[in-house]
Amino acid sequence: MSTEAPSACGGAPHVDRAPAVCADHGAASAHERSEDGDGGRPLVRAEDVEVILPSGDGVGPWTGTIRAGEQILLLGPSGAGKSTFLLALAGAVPSHVRARLRGRLRIDGRDPTADGVVALSDVVGYLGQDPADGVCLPDVADEIALPLENRCVPRARIGTQVASALRHVAAGHLQPRRTRDLSGGELQRVALAAATVAGPKLLLLDEPTAMLDADGVAAVRESLGSVVADAGVATVLVEHRLDEWAGDRGVAALPARTIALDRSGHVLADGPTAGVLAEHGRRLREEGCWLPWDLDQELAREDRGSDDDGARAEPEAGAEAGTGIATGSDARIEPGFPGLSGPSAVPRPLALRARSLTLGHGDTTVLSGIDLDLAAGDLVAVVGRNGAGKSTLLGALARLDQPRTGTVVGSAAGLVFQRPESQFVGTTVRDELADTGASPERIEEMLARLRLADWSGSSPFRLSGGQQRRLSLAAMLLRDRPVLLADEPGFGLDHAAHRTVMGMLRSAADEGRAVVMTTHDLRAVSAADAVVVIVDGTVLPPLAPAALIADRALMTAAGLVPSGGEGAGPVARAAAVTGSRGGTVAGAGAGAGAEPVEPAPAVPLAHRNPTVLLGLLTAVSGLCLFLTDPAPLAVLYLLLTIAVMVGTRMGPRRLLRGQLPFAVFAAGVFTVNVLSRPGREPWPDLPVRVTEEGLVLGAALALRALVIGLGALGVARATDPRRTMVSLQQHARLPARYALALLAGRRLLDDLPERWSVLTRAHRVRLPLRADGSVPPLGPRRLLGCAFGLLVDVIRAAERIALALESRGLDDGPRTVWRPVPLTWVDTVLVVAVAGVVTGVLIVV
Helix, strand or coil: CCCCCCCCCCCCCCCCCCCCCCCCHHHHHCCCCCCCCCCCCEEEEEEEEEEECCCCCEEEEEEEEEECCCEEEEECCCCCCHHHHHHHHCCCCCCCCCCEEEEEEEECCECHHHHHHHHHCCCEEEECCCHHHCCCCCEHHHHHHHHHHHCCCCHHHHHHHHHHHHHHCCCHHHCCCEHHHCCHHHHHHHHHHHHHCCCCCEEEEECCCCCCCHHHHHHHHHHHHHHHHHHCCEEEEECCCHHHHHHHHHHHHCCCEEEEECCCCCEEEEEEHHHHHHHHHHHHHHHCCCCCHHHHHHHHHHHHCCCCHHHCCCCCCCEECCCCEECHHHCCCCCCCCCCCCCCCCCCCEEEEEEEEEEEECCEEEEEEEEEEEECCCEEEEECCCCCCHHHHHHHHCCCCCCCEEEEEECCEEEECCCHHHHCCCCCHHHHHHCCCCCHHHHHHHHHHCCCHHHCCCCHHHCCHHHHHHHHHHHHHCCCCCEEEEECCCCCCCHHHHHHHHHHHHHHHHCCCEEEEECCCHHHHHHCCEEEEEECCEECCCECHHHHHHCHHHHHHCCCCCCCCCCCCHHHHCCCEECCCCCEECCCCCCCCCCCCCCCCCCHHHHCCHHHHHHHHHHHHHHHCCCCCHHHHHHHHHHHHHHHHHHHCCCHHHHHHHHHHHHHHHHHHHHHHHHHCCCCCCCCCCCCCCCHHHHHHHHHHHHHHHHHHHHHHHHHHHCCHHHHHHHHHHHCCCCHHHHHHHHHHHHHHHHHHHHHHHHHHHHHCCCCCCCCCCCCCCCHHHHHHHHHHHHHHHHHHHHHHHHHHHHCCCCCCCCCCCCCCCCCHHHHHHHHHHHHHHHHHHHHC
8 A cells, every 4th residue: 555645654564565556567668669750759767766755655666757748647546656656757756745756757857866756847837736835826827837937937928928828727817816816726727827838848737627627627638738738848737637638639638648557556557548547447447546527437337247238438418528418408317336325205304404694704705695404314415616615605594603693503514624734633543533422433434335444543644645634634524513514525535435435425325424525526426315506695495406407597597507608618618617606707808918006005105116115114223223212212113103093004093003012012121121220219208119220211112102103014015025035035135046935934823713623623524513502612722632633734835835935946046027116216215315314303402
């Protein structure tokens, strides 16, 4: 057994690395051609390459060549080591992954273990599994521009290439957005655009469509096809959703070559995709891999030993290509999971009721007018485009998020989050399940059922993405809540795990629970009893899966099938899409290639160069350290108060709130000096000893703290993180590596409230409901657990962000600055004015 853990360590039990089983040497030899033979020049040469994790697990050995322009599908079950394989090709072993690489590996003639990620960044583009940690900077445009800046691309060309890269993934409308406001699917598109914008020779993609709706999958498939065709880029793709990727062309639309891994991480075959699937399809299916629908149905028919009309290899008329589910007027349900029961005609008790709900984030309303009844025994699918509000709806139904209007009443709900890492509370897999209070027998049964028994003593964070998802679902199932809510339960799962998870959800419903799952998967939709569609901020009444599948327009609106008319490409079809907070945003055609126009600063001082403002703050602060007379400090404080109120447009109340920490510190400094400084006592009859020297020096030190604090508050209010870091690069010679790392850290800092909210919600959802149906707050022990979880989450996120920055080519060398922050004559006037005012104060007062 091997691991796909995205971080350094593998925590599985030791498994001996036996020789590779049944490798397709004939097919592999076809890729060992000389440079004078057919195909492009070799980019990757591998001789007995094997990655060994500390546990003894790993992936390989593999011997082969990857040539320019080759498209390769890396296929294998969850935990086979596909992510580890890609990280090795990206140069992240051992610098970012604690593992050993055996054998000889060369990427474009370079040794990845010696040279590392940065040295390979001009050759390799890498997209990891988790888009939230693969996007580094606060602004989408800057994120896409970063690889181009690091390669010294001229400023005049960067804007055009940024716009083009975003359009290629149907994300042109995201260019002016902030990355913290994007949904998971939108982050995935942005991360993909950043990986491809600089034209890498070798593109490594780890499930690039996992969080995308149908239009997103089609757009990514089309854009990668055009990139490879136009530039001869070699691509290694890890993708579970082969049906959606293949589209209506079936196997012919998949990458031409496949490297197949078995569950232990050994290379099962390496050769032409059609041949590998024909020869090893049954073995791969048994190992748990998704196969194209036509091949999967053919194998299933052979297993049944019949050739009846109900199991034809070819989709019948009206079928949606690549899904096996008919659409249009001839629609009928083709259950993706045989034996799943349909909805019962017998009335069942109500488990949860929502009435007149309005949900939103901040000032934005996401969903409104929600009326929904969930009956015990129902399995309900919630569908909608990326960012439509599916996760928001589940949070409200779990009573973790207070609706703006309306009520939710009924039984307690368990919630499986979209990012399973966010809800782990145990130090081992077994501890995670034991926290549910389930009996040891049930825990062992669950571990065996989800194929996690061998990992029971490992940290949940060392599991692969698919294994983590199974674990998070198991923890909620063991809690026996009457209502189970699952956010994208099929994301990142292989076929076997997907069947297991869907079977568990079906069983939970059959046992009398109300089960709700969000999904982009038509197979999951067909297995549900009812479907709730979210379109344009509205939650439509539940309908039968057959009714949805028969309505092509509604399926398109829900993001289940690509939109647009016949012959329209996904980029054209995505000219107007729904944004992450429920609003509709325009397409990206206008202004393509232009440098993005930054919004006008909201405050006058924001027009000034941040380096100048920081320099003035440093100079004034330094001067204050030498002043011991309260009079000039008081005048400076008064003048600075006026300047900050005018320059930052802060009202008196907000200004006082902002200064509160500095005022508390100043009061403490003043009190200590007044009561402890020796000298003459002007009021000897007081019960405490007060001296003149203490009053003077205490007032000076207190005013010093207020001046410095107020200056810092004004500069913080007036400066934007991006402009500040760019300005410090240009004018203070701050190395770009540190400046952009600080900017990425600022993005991570901006994410902390959201990460904390997710962690606390994950803990709160485990608590019993109050009598009024609300979820109680966390106690001290749970809050301490959340704090530790946040620390672990941030450290892991920082590691992945560091890898992403290096994969974009961030180093100490020369680079282009796309959007510089110039010094202007007004900045000079400001410096002269401040210097004159301060000098005047010191002379006059």
